[in-house]
Amino acid sequence: MTGVVPTPPCAEGTGLPWDVPVDDGVAAIAAARARHGDTFAVHSGPDHYLFTFSPAGVESFYALTEEAASKGVADYLMLRRKLPDDIFAGRRTLPNTLFRRDDVAGYLANLDHALEQSITELGPAGSVDVFDLARRLGHRMGLASWAGPGSADGAAFERLARAFDALDGSDAFVHPDRMAAVAATEKRAERAALDEVSEIVSTAVRRFDDGDDDSQGLFGRIVAAWDDAPDRLQGIAFDVALIHIASMSNLAAAVGWAFVDLLEHPAALERVCLGDNDFTQRCALESTRLAQRSIMTRTVLATVDFDDGAVSYQVPPGWNIATLLPLLNTSAAPGLEQWDPDRWTRHRLTEPNALPSPMLVTAFGHGRHSCPAQPFSLAAMTAATSRLLREYRMTPRWTSHPLPVPAQIGGVARAAGPCPVDYLR
């Protein structure tokens, strides 16, 4: 393959955890940056990456156009390590069309209902892992919002939650070290899980066809998109599956960290319990910033001129331009390693000028690909933490701040070990 011109420094011997055994994917790139500076190449397996961390480089990264350097293609190349190929072909309702204003109101109403169901399940006292709690909540809210009648209740819900845990696309970046095994089994478990999802969603479609369409706005849109198609049931089921998988990437993990941080900061917890929603949102944003472990990647489709502030590189098609949030979010300026909700004013940094570029820090991305689900996600995190922390006194049982899964390189961190809390109404 043609190379980058001029030739950037090359991190020989550095690979990414899909291709070579790496204990800590983020630490490996940090070590390469310490050796080679803010812009360098990594050749990993069949892939070529130009990593950039300088202020101008990160700004150039966010300015890349989809036509020249594609996030869609980069996401596909990442997710196909885990997901069966069939799920990508021919989708008619995509995750980025989910967040019209009236949609969000429906999702938040479903979240309220899911929170009540969680409280019933938890009962008056017990012990629960905060990340498990958040994940089940995310499944329930999501499936009620887009998987059709009956999918968020009873046996259908339990089967769907199990199937989606097996089909979780975020395994591609949370457990990249497991992707060789997924390939070796030809994605047998994932295919079985997708069949299971299809069967249950098809039952929901039949109920919908029979007039059971209570508060199923998005599901109705998905169904309508497949009117008259010969493979209608599969088309609807795969649309639902890809949407739910997209929703699982970050939100539940971010809710988990919001609990962790609030439980570790009693004064903030008290404000949350007193109903200060603006503050609770800023706490949620701050927890998400600190938990970010995202690799941001764009796959070059047509040669791009990429300026990192010191050098202008020509990057040819087939290369990936990348940056890594955990190497910026907590170190781009002094003090960023602390959890401090007041660094945010609404969704923006209170003092952006303290940074060489405001783009060096983010929870939901910058520019044209920034997360369309940000307002919804922050509202959902606020509702989940404030409702459950008002209902229960929670006592964390971890003894030091939980650590992320070391191999993870992408998305919001998952906790490496259990994070149980004892709770009492």
Ligand code: HEM
């Ligand atoms: C706390 C929760 C979430 C966080 C921290 C988060 C974070 C992000 C970030 C950082 C990006 C930009 C990635 C890049 O530029 O390469 C992004 C994009 C995106 N997110 Fe989220 N996200 C969250 C929740 C969700 C949810 C619930 C959905 C629903 C399916 C979602 C759907 C998307 C989509 C479709 C994009 C791509 C937008 C585009 O390419 O134009 N996100 N998200």
